[in-house]
Amino acid sequence: MTPDDLKYTKDHEWVRILPDGTAQFGITDFAQDALGDIVYVQLPAVGAAMTAGESVAEVESVKSVSEIYAPMAGQVLAVNDTLDASPEVMNADPYGAGWLVTFQPTDLAQAQDLLDAAAYEGITAH
Amino acid sequence: MxxxxxxxxxxxxxxxxxxxxxxxxxxxxxxxxxxxxxxxxxxxxxxxxxxxxxxxxxxxxxTAQIVGPGAVAAIDAVLTNSLDRIGPGQAQYTLLCNDQGGVIDDIIAYRVSDDELILMPNAANCTTVLEILRAAIPADVQIHNLHxxxxxxxxxxxxxxxxxxxxxxxxxxxxxxxxxxxxxxxxxxxxxxxxxxxxxxxxxxxxxxxxxxxxxxxxxxxxxxxxxxxxxxxxxxMGYPLHGQDLSPTITPVEAGVSWAVGWNKPIFAGKAALDVQRAHGPSRRLVGLLASERGIPRHDMVVRNASGDDIGLVTSGTFSPTLHQGIALALVNADVDGDVVVDVRGRSLPCTIVKPPFVTASPKA
CATH class of the missing domain: 3.30.1360.120 (Probable tRNA modification gtpase trme; domain 1)
Known part of the structure; x- marks a missing residue:
């Protein structure tokens, strides 16, 4: 259910470190399920600086709106433009086609401070 | 309790x-x-x-059963709508108002006979409604709370x-x-x-x-x-009001556009004096429909502004319309509002047009 090859934040974001040293992030299955049907996604500009823990995007569902916090410091390389027309992809495939941002981490070693899948499942378990 | x-x-x-x-x-x-x-x-x-x-x-x-001699007449002297408009086997939308004309609850009344009604108030207001009715109607008319x-x-x-x-x-x-x-x-x-x-x-x-x-x-x-x-x-x-948002003890039926649920010709009902005055002078604010012209969702309690940037009211209910794929809202705004408005969505101005609900073409009478 929670992919083992990703890192997680307590704010329900996932981070995928890519082979070329860049990284990608999105929201977890737990987060998309809590939001319900997502209808609007506001993403940062390509080139924007991200500060870890600060708001970088906004995801709005039929029933609520949620700020998305940068999981690590870095610079935005690309955003998932398909979410503009098809935000429901975040509900259907949160760890794949529903990714939000690809970025160049300022310090890749910061990824070690994030949670692994088991630790993340520990904070979402009821 | x-x-x-x-x-x-x-x-x-x-x-x-x-x-x-x-x-x-x-x-x-x-x-x-x-x-x-x-x-x-x-x-x-x-x-x-x-x-x-x-x-x-x-x-x-x-759900509450009101039963006893003259139950319908007793309730008709308290709730706003006229029970004369319906016969046995018919239901109507009606309101319980306070002395200021504010809406304590909106209720569906089912007329069983002259001596029996079923009332369906909102969950949160059921106890309050039944307490007020108990105090207002004769003792030989019984109220059974079947909630x-x-x-x-x-x-x-x-x-x-x-x-x-x-x-x-x-x-x-x-x-x-x-x-x-x-x-x-x-x-x-x-x-x-x-x-x-x-x-x-x-x-x-x-x-x-x-x-x-x-x-x-x-x-x-x-x-x-x-x-x-x-x-x-x-x-x-559909633009149907929800009590606690679009109707409340500080919002009157005249303001909320549900005057049709008031039996104005009745000699008595709770809130009549205040509502008669407001109806004669016209309300200072009214509930309108807002249709977002751009991406964004107006939500409860967001501020509505006119073209000059003046605050003119608040969103009372707002959501994404799954039918229209647009933001829609009900808002209580100054009665003299004219032209397009904006809603302050977390610091962004979302342009909206004022429309008369329903926002969609559905009808329960079809």
Whole structure:
């Protein structure tokens, strides 16, 4: 259910470190399920600086709106433009086609401070 | 004092059936009720009701029997609408107002006979409404609070009559009328009422028999269980007010555009003096529909501004319309509002046009 090859934040974001040293992030299955049907996604500009823990995007569902916090410091390389027309992809495939941002981490070693899948499942378990 | 006031959420008789369907829960007026179901979600559930049929557990709604000599006349002297407008077997939308004309609750009244009515207030207001009525009507008219004994299942959508027919229940009813029937030997009141804007029925049954009825409805081909999130998007698309948001003890029926639910010619009803004055002078603010012209969703309590940037009111209900794929809202604004407005959405100005609801073309009378 929670992919083992990703890192997680307590704010329900996932981070995928890519082979070329860049990284990608999105929201977890737990987060998309809590939001319900997502209808609007506001993403940062390509080139924007991200500060870890600060708001970088906004995801709005039929029933609520949620700020998305940068999981690590870095610079935005690309955003998932398909979410503009098809935000429901975040509900259907949160760890794949529903990714939000690809970025160049300022310090890749910061990824070690994030949670692994088991630790993340520990904070979402009821 | 109810359990709700003690901080313990009440559960519907259908609670375990909702758990089996993977319900996500929310508190509604002190009741823990399904918001949406696994495998559905608010959008799919909304569309099922607009295009097919959905069923909702609305057992959180209050139910009270008012019975005794002259029960109808006694209640008619308190609630706003005129019970003379309906006969036995008919229902009407009515209001309980305070002395200032503010709405304590909106209620569906079912006229059984001259000496018996069934009232359906909102969950959170049921206790208050019944206390006020008890103090206002003669002692020989009795009030029986059936809130926790009664389960109510709403069957809503263009295919709703087919579903009732499949269970052998009556469907040949005028809008806002009701009839006694039976399901599997158990009494069921079939009401042609609802809160979605579609053809629909509400079924009232003793709570002890509710699970069998719910499961029989679900077993009919095409029936989708729907949570109260979809009920809210459906009613907002119709511009139906929700008490606690679009109606409240500080909002009058004249302001909220529900003057049609006031029997102005009646000699007496609670709030009449204040409402007569407001009606004669015109209200200083009124409830309007807002349709977002750009991407964005106006939500409850967001500030509405005019073209000059002046604050002119607040959003009372707002959502994403699954039918229109646009933000829609009801807002209480200065009565002299003219032209387009903006809603302050977390610091961004969302342009909106003022429209007269309903936002969609549905009708429950179809």
């Amino acid at each position: 109810s359990n709700a006031e003690q901080g313990e959420a009440l559960q519907s008789a259908l609670h375990s059936s909702h758990e089996e369907l993977g319900a996500k829960w929310s508190d509604f007026g002190g009741w823990l009720m399904p918001l949406e179901y696994a495998g559905g979600g608010v959008t799919a559930e909304h569309e099922a009701v607009r295009n097919g049929v959905g069923i909702f557990d609305v057992s959180h709604l209050g 926790t004994q009664t389960a109510i299942i709403a069957v809503q959508g263009p295919r709703s009559a087919h579903v009732l027919a499949a269970l052998g229940l009556a469907t040949d009813l005028e809008y806002m009328s009701f009839v006694s029937d039976t399901f599997d030997g158990v009494d069921v009141t079939v009401c042609r009422t609802g809160y979605t804007g579609e053809l629909g029925f509400e079924l009232a049954i003793d709570a002890g028999h509710a699970v069998a009825l719910w499961k029989a409805l679900l077993a009919v081909d095409g029936v989708v269980p729907c949570g109260l999130a979809a009920r809210d998007t459906l009613r907002t698309e």
